[in-house]
Amino acid sequence: MLSSILSGLSIGSVLLLVALGLTVIYGSMGIINMAHGELVMLGAYVTVFSERFLRLPFLLCLPLAFGVTAGLGLLIERVVVRRLYGRLLDTLLATWGIGIILQQVIRLSFGPELQNVSVPGFLTGEYRIGEVSLQAYRLAIFLVALALFAIALLILYRTDFGTQLRAVTQNPQISACNGINVNQIRSYTFALGSGLAGVAGVMVSGFNAVSPTMGTNYVVDSFIVVVVGGVSSLVGTVASSALLGSVNSVVAWMSNDVLAKVVLLGLAIAVIRFFPKGLFTIQSR
Amino acid sequence: MLELEKVDSFYGNSHILHQVSFAIPSGSFTAVVGRNGMGKTMLLKTIMGLTDRVRGSLLLNTHPLTPLPTHCRAKAGLAYVPQGREIISQFTVKENILMGCYARLDGKKKMPELALELFPYLKDNLNRRAGLLSGGQQQQLAIARALAAKPAVLLLDEPTEGIQPNIVEQIEQAITRLNQDFGLTIVLVEQNIAFARRAAQQFIMLNNGAIAAKGSIHELSDELVHRYMAV
Numbered sequence: 001m002l003s004s005i006l007s008g009l010s011i012g013s014v015l016l017l018v019a020l021g022l023t024v025i026y027g028s029m030g031i032i033n034m035a036h037g038e039l040v041m042l043g044a045y046v047t048v049f050s051e052r053f054l055r056l057p058f059l060l061c062l063p064l065a066f067g068v069t070a071g072l073g074l075l076i077e078r079v080v081v082r083r084l085y086g087r088l089l090d091t092l093l094a095t096w097g098i099g100i101i102l103q104q105v106i107r108l109s110f111g112p113e114l115q116n117v118s119v120p121g122f123l124t125g126e127y128r129i130g131e132v133s134l135q136a137y138r139l140a141i142f143l144v145a146l147a148l149f150a151i152a153l154l155i156l157y158r159t160d161f162g163t164q165l166r167a168v169t170q171n172p173q174i175s176a177c178n179g180i181n182v183n184q185i186r187s188y189t190f191a192l193g194s195g196l197a198g199v200a201g202v203m204v205s206g207f208n209a210v211s212p213t214m215g216t217n218y219v220v221d222s223f224i225v226v227v228v229g230g231v232s233s234l235v236g237t238v239a240s241s242a243l244l245g246s247v248n249s250v251v252a253w254m255s256n257d258v259l260a261k262v263v264l265l266g267l268a269i270a271v272i273r274f275f276p277k278g279l280f281t282i283q284s285r
Numbered sequence: 286m287l288e289l290e291k292v293d294s295f296y297g298n299s300h301i302l303h304q305v306s307f308a309i310p311s312g313s314f315t316a317v318v319g320r321n322g323m324g325k326t327m328l329l330k331t332i333m334g335l336t337d338r339v340r341g342s343l344l345l346n347t348h349p350l351t352p353l354p355t356h357c358r359a360k361a362g363l364a365y366v367p368q369g370r371e372i373i374s375q376f377t378v379k380e381n382i383l384m385g386c387y388a389r390l391d392g393k394k395k396m397p398e399l400a401l402e403l404f405p406y407l408k409d410n411l412n413r414r415a416g417l418l419s420g421g422q423q424q425q426l427a428i429a430r431a432l433a434a435k436p437a438v439l440l441l442d443e444p445t446e447g448i449q450p451n452i453v454e455q456i457e458q459a460i461t462r463l464n465q466d467f468g469l470t471i472v473l474v475e476q477n478i479a480f481a482r483r484a485a486q487q488f489i490m491l492n493n494g495a496i497a498a499k500g501s502i503h504e505l506s507d508e509l510v511h512r513y514m515a516v
Contacts, residue, residue, distance in 0.1 A: 179356050
């Protein structure tokens with residue numbers, strides 16, 4: 001039981017890692033970024049690239065991937081998303097298209113086969129707590145997820161950029177009337193969300209095979225996390241990834257993985273049925 | 286000096302302002318009056334650059350405003366207190382006021398002492414969530430936020446509409462003082478003719494998106510009011 005809770009936390013932290021960037025973009029800009037999974041994939045390929053050509057230490061790939069995907073996010077916002085504000089379905093299709101392009105670019109340049117990334121020695125061991133074993137890498141994912149969450153909170157609630165972003169989220173027109181450059185804030189937000197996806201990709205590459213289509217699996221789960229948690233709440237994202245991760249692993253421990261997935265989806269549907277705005281919403285009048 | 290010269294303004298496909306021209310001298314108090322739906326709010330939105338398309342020329346101290354996006358107009362010295370306040374309800378009172386500072390050219394985060402003096406309730410409740418304030422308090426907050434930008438021109442859209450009488454008086458006094466004691470240029474959209482006559486020096490009467498009459502406030506006769514504002 002204890003081990004299944006630990007594994008639930010570890011599944012939850014992967015969910016959180018991937019969902020964080022999605023929450024930032026969806027929650028504050030109302031944009032469903034269908035290319036999010038591909039940005040995660042790109043982050044993973046930054047690790048592959050660095051291992052092959054740059055020989056950078058694994059941990060240095062985190063900031064590198066952040067830079068690459070954030071830059072790409074900035075470009076995507078400036079060139080495509082900016083022209084489609086207020087047109088939900090169009091942004092959905094456009095970002096999906098961008099996702100497909102990214103997949104193909106990677107497939108053409110790295111090949112369609114699975115890639116493996118080797119993680120440094122200090123992340124491969126196992127710790128034993130009583131009779132439960134805990135993989136060092138799972139612990140690292142957990143810590144990185146928490147650190148990113150803390151950084152995201154800090155950016156949103158303790159910086160000028162964050163204050164402006166929260167103002168723009170609530171009322172873009174009046175924010176502009178108060179001297180806030182709404183377009184610039186939105187670009188940076190999209191870049192931030194994309195960068196977080198890239199970091200998630202690096203961490204994911206350490207325990208799962210890297211392939212051009214890997215993003216799709218992650219992005220579906222993270223959408224469920226974001227919707228269950230409440231779209232504009234970072235705390236909700238954390239709570240719902242922990243909840244969904246634990247439910248998943250407890251059910252998987254009692255029966256099997258397939259049933260766990262079914263229960264997960266059922267739970268998500270039930271939550272949305274009774275709390276259409278998610279579990280954590282900000283009340284305002 | 287805020288000058289509009291033959292301004293046409295559009296919102297989507299509707300043509301909402303027709304050939305509007307006027308000049309507002311620095312330090313003056315102008316009341317914009319007219320029935321509902323005649324374009325008063327749209328006039329302010331046009332000045333802030335919140336409509337979709339504009340023809341004609343808008344000048345602030347001889348600098349053209351037309352090419353500037355809204356946030357640059359705020360930095361150029363225009364502050365706007367919209368109808369319905371539109372404060373950020375999740376922010377505290379203090380955060381809402383400081384939000385006005387993003388329009389300051391020096392970028393400093395300073396509370397406007399003047400606004401806190403005019404509205405003591407805000408001073409005593411700086412850490413309260415703005416969404417919990419009453420309508421009148423939110424209106425005071427919206428004015429304080431506009432003042433935090435140290436604007437040259439203050440645009441106010443029906444600041445006393447739907448607000449309890451004791452606060453109405455406080456707000457009217459504050460607006461009058463801002464103009465008389467501190468020389469702030471004020472453009473006030475107002476339905477309350479009595480207040481407009483007390484406070485303003487000149488008026489603009491809008492009818493169907495065009496100027497029906499304008500001039501010194503003494504020329505705002507009962508006959509004009511009856512013709513363009515009686516329902």
